[in-house]
Amino acid sequence: MVVQTVPLRDLVARVDLGLTVLCGADALDRPIRWAHVSELEDPTPYLVGEELLLTAGVRFPSDVPSYVAGLVASGVSAIGFGVEPEFPTVPSSLVEACAAQGMPLLEVPPSTPFLAVSQALGALLAEIAVREQRMLADSQRALTRAATRVRPVESVLTTLAVVLNCRADLVDPAFAPDDVASLVGRVASGRGPRSASTQVGEDHVTLDPVESAVLVVRRSAPLSPAERAVVAVALALLGLLRRDLESERGQIARLAASALLRSRVAGMEKVLGPAPYRVVAGESKADYDVLAQRYGPLVSKEEGGGFLALLGVGTEVSGPVGVSPVADSPSADGFASVPRSEVDRAAAEALALLARAKATGEPAFPASDLSSLVDPVAAREFARRELAGLLGRPELIDTLRAWLGQHGSWDRAAGVLGVHRNSVRHRISHVERLLGRDLGTADARASLWLALTWLD
Template identity: 85%
Template sequence: MARVDLGLTVLCGADALDRPIRWAHVSELEDPTPYLVGEELLLTAGVRFPSDVPAYVAGLVSSGVSAIGFGVEPEYPTVPSSLVAACATQGMPLLEVPPSTPFLAVSQALGALLAEIAVREQRMLADSQRALTRAATRVRPVESVLTTLAVVLNCRADLVDPATAPSELASLVARVASGTGPRSASAQLGDEHVTLDPVESAVLVVRRVTPLSPAERAVVAVALALLGLLRRDVESERGRIARLAASAVLRARASGLAGVLGPGPYRVVAGRSRADHDVLAQTYGPLVSKVEDGFLALVPAGFEVSGPVGVSSPVAESEVPGGEIPGGEILGAAGEASALLARALATGEPAFPASDLSCLVDPVAARAFARRELAALLGRPELIDTLRAWLGQHGSWDRAAAVLGVHRNSVRHRISHVERLLGRDLGTADARASLWLALTWLG
C-alpha cells in the first residue's frame, strides 16, 4: 500500500511487497484458513490471538495470504514480537496498522487502488488491441505484429519454428507445436520468464524479466489470434501467388507468348494503381495477376518501369531442359516486390532492392539501427507511414498529404509529434537522411 496517509509501517517482508493482493479480509479467528482463497491482505487486531503463532503464520502462508496487517490497540499496544519473528522466519510481509487508521479505511484504499489498476489495464488492453490491429495491416504484417507486441509489453517476441528453435527451448517448443502436449507453456530461463503459445505450425515465444499479468496475457491472446489469421492468409496468399505466377508462365509458353516475355532473367513488379496495371497488361496480359488491393506482374529484367511500383531482384531460369522458372524464386521475388512497394508509394517512384547504402550494410546491423532510431514510433504505424511519405516527398506537406489521403494540417501535426517523440529536428539534412535509411531498413 503506497498510501502514506494510512500510516502503515512495514515490520518485515519488505522484499515481498510486490505480491498481488485481490482484497482485504478482516478475521479474528485463531484459524481463518477455511475462509481464505489466497492473495488477501489479512487484517487482525489479535482479539483471539493464537497461542501457536508459527503455526498460525504457516497456515496463512499455505493459504496464499499475501500480507498481514496487525492493528495495534486496544488489544495490544504494539505488534506481538512472536508474530514479527514468525513472519520474518516464514517470509510473510507484516504491516503495523496504527490506532488512527480503521480497517475500513485500509479496505477502501485497497478497493480504490484495485479499481484504478483495473481501469488502467483495460485502457492498456484497448490501446494494445488497436495498435496490434493496425500492425496487422502493414506491408509485412507478421513482423509488424511481433514488433508492436514487443513494444507494448516491453518484451522480446519471436515466432519460432520447431525445427530451428533455440536449444534451451527446443523440447518445450516441440511439445507446444505438436498439439500432443500442453497448448501453452511457461518457464524460467535465467533472469527471463518465458511463455510459449502455438500459432499454426509455429510457436510464439515471449521473453520478459517479469511474468505477464492477466491483462498482458489478454494482449498476447489478441496477438495470437491475429498471427494465426495472418499466417493462414500468408500461406494461402503465397500458394496463390506461386500458382498464379507459375500458371502465367505456362499459359504464356502454351499460347505462343513466350517470345513476348523473352529469355530470362525476369523481375516481379508489385503495384496498386490501375494505370500501372493497364500499362503492364497491354504487353504482358497473361503475366499480370491481381493480388489483394494491387497487382503482381512478371516482366523481363530489362523492362523499364515508372510510377510507384516495387521491383524485385532478377529471377533466373533454371538450367533444366525447358528453362522453367523455379516457383520458389518467383515466390521470393513477389514478397520482395511487395515489401518495396511501401517505399515506392511514399516517393512516387519505382523502388528497387539494394539500390542505395543497403547493399553496403549488414542486414542484421541495419535492422538493429532502424529499430533504435525509430523506437519511439514502433507502436505508432500512422506516424511511421506519415514520416515515410513526408520524407519521400522531400518535406512537401501537400504532396505527402496527397500520398496519405489526409489534410496537409494532419501531416504537419503528425510530423511535429514525430519530432517530439524522437527528439530530432527534421529540418536538418542529417536527421532526414538518418531516418530515411532507418525507414528503409526497418522492412
C-alpha cells in the same frame, strides 16, 4: 475466474492509512487479493490465500508461532495488527514469530479503521483494472494498425515487443533456439501442450502456436492476465497474416504457371516477342498497372499491390524488382515452349531476389559475376554457416539485408523496413552479438552480403 491483485507495497504506500511495516520489508511485492478481518484463534478454515489478514487480537492466540505457521500454510500474504483497544502496541511475540517465519507484519494505527484499509484496497484494485483495460484497448488498436503495414508480420511482432516490454519472436521449429527447442517442437507438433510457459535463466518464456510456427515471448516478469489477452490478439492477427501470406504465395505461383500455359497455346512470341523471357517480381502498383494493361494474363496480382509477371527481356520496370530468367526455345510448331517447372523455379527465385531489391532500392538479378563461379551447394552451406546465429530470426536477417543494402545508413534502412531508426540500431547490435562480428569492417559486410545473397 481471474482475480486481480495489488502488491502489498502499494497499500503500504497509502499515506492516509498510516501503516507501519514491523517486519517483512523485503516481501512487500507479495500480491494482495482482499483484506479479511478475523478475531478467531484459528481462522485458517476460512482463508483461500493472498489475504491481508486484519486482527486486533481480541482472542489473541496462546501459541503465537503455531498461529503464524497456520497463516503461512494457508497462503496469507501479510498480517495487519490494529493497536488499541486490546493492545497498546503490537505484541512482541507476534513480531518475533512473523520475523522468524517470513510473514510481513503491519501495524494499523488507532486512527485507521479496518474498513478504511478494505476500501483503500478496493480503490487500488479498481485503478489497476481500469489501467489494464485501457492498456488492452490501446494495444489492440496498435496491433491492428501494425497488421495493415507493408511488413505486417514483423510490424505486429515489433509492436507486441514494445507494448509488453518483451522480446517476441516467431520461430520455425527447425531453427528454434537451443534453450526452448524441445518445447517449441512439442507446441508446434500439436501432440503436446497447446501453449506452454517456462523459466529460462532470468526470463519468463511463453510459447503459443501460430500455424506451423511458434510465438515465443520472453520477459523478466510473468505476463498478467491482461497482457496474456494482448498476446491472444497478436496470435489471432499473426495466424491470419501467415495463412494469407502462404495462400498468396501459392496463388502467385499458380497464376504465373497458368498464365504461361495459356500463352503457350496462343503463341507467347506473338505477345512477348522472341525468347528468352524472364519472371519479374515487384511491389510497385504503377508497374503493375502498366504491365497488366499491356500483357494481361501474363501478369498476376498479389494482395497489397505486389505482382509476378512473365515478360520479355527488353521490358522496363521502374520500381525495385527481382528478375529471374526462364530458359526457353521454340517448339516444333514455332511457338515458345517453357516447362511449368521452369516458371515455378523462376518465380521462387524472383520473389527471393525481390527481398534484395527492396533492401537496395534497385532491381536485383541473378548474380552473373562472383556467384556464377561458386557451386550453389557450397554457396548455400557458406551462407548458413555465416548466418547460423540468425537462422530462425527473419526480422534480424531482413534488417541486416536492408542495412547492408543501404550502405549502413540507419535512416534509409529504417525507411525500407518501415520502423524507427533506433529499432534498426538495436537489431544490428543484436546481429553483431549473435554473429560475433564487427559490422564496421568491410570484410564482415562483404562476407555477410554474399551470405544473404546465397541463403536459401
